[in-house]
Amino acid sequence: MYEDLKEHSISIYGGYINSNKDLLESASGGMATALSRRMIHDGGYVAGVVYSEHMYSAEYIVTNDEKDLDRLKGSKYIDANKNDIYNKVKKLLDAGEKVLFTGLPCIVGALNLMLGREYDNLITCELVCHGPTHTQVHAQYVRYLEEKYGSKVVDFSVKHKEGKWLPTYLYAKFEDGQVFKKEFADTEYGYAFTVYGKNACYNCKFKGNNRTADIMIGDFWGVSEKDSFYNELGVSVVFVHTAKGQKYLESIDELTLFETDFETAVRKNQKVIVSKKKHPEKDSFEKNFKEGGLMYAIEKSSFKSVNAKRGIYNKLPGFVRPLGRKIYYTIVKLKKRLKGRQ
Ligand SMILES: Cc1cc2nc3c(=O)[nH]c(=O)nc-3n(C[C@H](O)[C@H](O)[C@H](O)COP(=O)(O)OP(=O)(O)OC[C@H]3O[C@@H](n4cnc5c(N)ncnc54)[C@H](O)[C@@H]3O)c2cc1C
Ligand code: SF4
Known part of the structure; x- marks a missing residue:
């Protein structure tokens, strides 16, 4: 191929x-x-x-x-x-x-x-x-922001560039002029995008x-x-x-x-060349999403612990982050390997 x-x-x-x-x-x-x-x-x-x-x-x-x-x-x-x-x-x-x-x-x-x-x-x-995620993920996230900020979202991006290409930010601008910005990968939307794909996209x-x-x-x-x-x-x-x-x-x-x-x-x-792999949490996320919506599915997912682990990472200055990321994923890999041996 x-x-x-x-x-x-x-x-x-x-x-x-x-x-x-x-x-x-x-x-x-x-x-x-x-x-x-x-x-x-x-x-x-x-x-x-x-x-x-x-x-x-x-x-x-x-x-x-x-x-x-x-x-x-x-x-x-x-x-x-x-x-x-x-x-x-x-x-x-x-x-x-x-x-x-x-x-x-x-x-x-x-x-x-x-x-x-x-x-x-x-x-x-x-x-x-x-592959995209489901429209309901987007709709619920926009509504969540609107409720939190008390104003209507009038501009939105999942790939906002903050002066440079990477990292990409989720960006929302509200009717009353307020602005929300957060690294896309650190948002609930970003997590749902990674975990909750459309079935056809796995093949x-x-x-x-x-x-x-x-x-x-x-x-x-x-x-x-x-x-x-x-x-x-x-x-x-x-x-x-x-x-x-x-x-x-x-x-x-x-x-x-x-x-x-x-x-x-x-x-x-x-x-x-190849389709994305189905995320191990996809089925449980989907079930919880259908039961209680985005924030409920997030609550039940490992998103929180990922963020908690990334707490130290987020405090690092930008230029040290790639090294921090490498160390983090090496630890995750090693942990997985050790678990497999038990
Ligand atoms: C769901 C999704 C998954 C992607 N996955 C990858 C990937 O794995 N690897 C990779 O290299 N690139 C991926 N891309 C493409 C990449 O993110 C950019 O969209 C692409 O490189 C175009 O960038 P640009 O700067 O040329 O477009 P811009 O000049 O910013 O214009 C954006 C263009 O994208 C089109 N577009 C935006 N959203 C959609 C959508 N949902 N469906 C159809 N058209 C749309 C618009 O019509 C417009 O023509 C993905 C895009 C989407 C929408
Ligand atoms: S089926 Fe393929 S081309 Fe269509 S949205 Fe999914 S990954 Fe993209």
């Missing part, structure tokens, strides 16, 4: 959008924003995912309004409502309009299946994907060579200052799968792209 995908990509890049403002507002390297802006400037339409007006869910929209690019920015870690998007896109394509469709691989696959034929006026872009068919889009983009995990394409504000990985995708990418001049090889691109991004 690994070798197949290697053959499948025409070219592979690491890179980012040139504007620092766009880069800071984007999920990784702002690749989707650059692809989208190009399409709108060409007079075409862009389909992608935004948070819905009330902020409790996410949905696919199709638009030719450049103002919508800001709402499209950022990863929404939930299953987005389709809102008849396939029919809307087909209608536009049949009318001869150009469309860029960005979505999760299974959604791009479903669109292709529904269309039933190639369209020269369609460019598809899939995200590297290890995803859209891995390896089963690619559905002209271009695939993701986070360039593992990139370091030694790499020519390093940017502390965010870096995207780009796999180009078709000649149409290559031509489209080359037509964009607001990108900095460096060609790289397959091994470097997937070294720390195995979700290109």
Whole structure:
């Protein structure tokens, strides 16, 4: 499978959008924003995912309004409502309009299946994907924040960049101007995202060579200052799968792209090749979530103890944290090994 995908990509890049403002507002390297802006400037339409007006869910929209690019920015870690998007896109394509469709691989696959034929006026872009969590997790977390802060959430991100790409923060802005920020991995939402995935994602068919889009983009995990394409504000990985995708990418001049090889691109991004593993707590979390909601499931989970153990870690200065993290996980591994021997 690994070798197949290697053959499948025409070219592979690491890179980012040139504007620092766009880069800071984007999920990784702002690749989707650059692809989208190009399409709108060409007079075409862009389909992608935004948070819905009330902020409790996410949905696919199709638009030719450049103002919508800001709402499209950022990863929404939930299953987005389709809102008849396939029919809307087909209608536009049949009318001869150009469309860029960005979505999760299974959604791009479903669109292709529904269309039933190639369209020269369609460019598809899939995200590297290890699967979203359930919309109810998001909705309950947003409501929890609204209750706590006594004000409506008007802006939300699970991949907020606090001046630089990593670590990523959960960010919420309230109607009355208050702001909530916390490292995503340390939030109840972050824990639910890791533990409580969708069943189909543990055995995803859209891995390896089963690619559905002209271009695939993701986070360039593992990139370091030694790499020519390093940017502390965010870096995207780009796999180009078709000649149409290559031509489209080359037509964009607001990108900095460096060609790289397959091994470097997937070294720390195995979700290109394999599905995520089911978390040991998934079933109990799901049961508790259905019984009493997010905070009840969190209460019953090992989230608290993880946080307690991370208490010392959180007090460490930023530059010592990677070493702290290494030591922590080595201890966890050793404990597991010792337990296995007993
Ligand atoms: C659920 C999920 C899991 C992911 N898992 C991985 C992973 O394991 N490894 C990895 O490298 N990358 C993963 N990604 C992709 C990564 O987080 C970025 O979304 C991607 O690199 C695009 O970043 P960007 O800076 O180019 O996008 P931006 O310029 O910020 O634009 C964001 C784009 O993402 C689209 N989008 C946002 N949320 C969704 C959604 N829920 N469904 C469909 N489209 C959406 C928007 O329509 C927009 O086009 C995942 C994304 C999601 C949504
Ligand atoms: S992991 Fe696979 S099945 Fe799950 S959302 Fe992503 S592409 Fe779809």
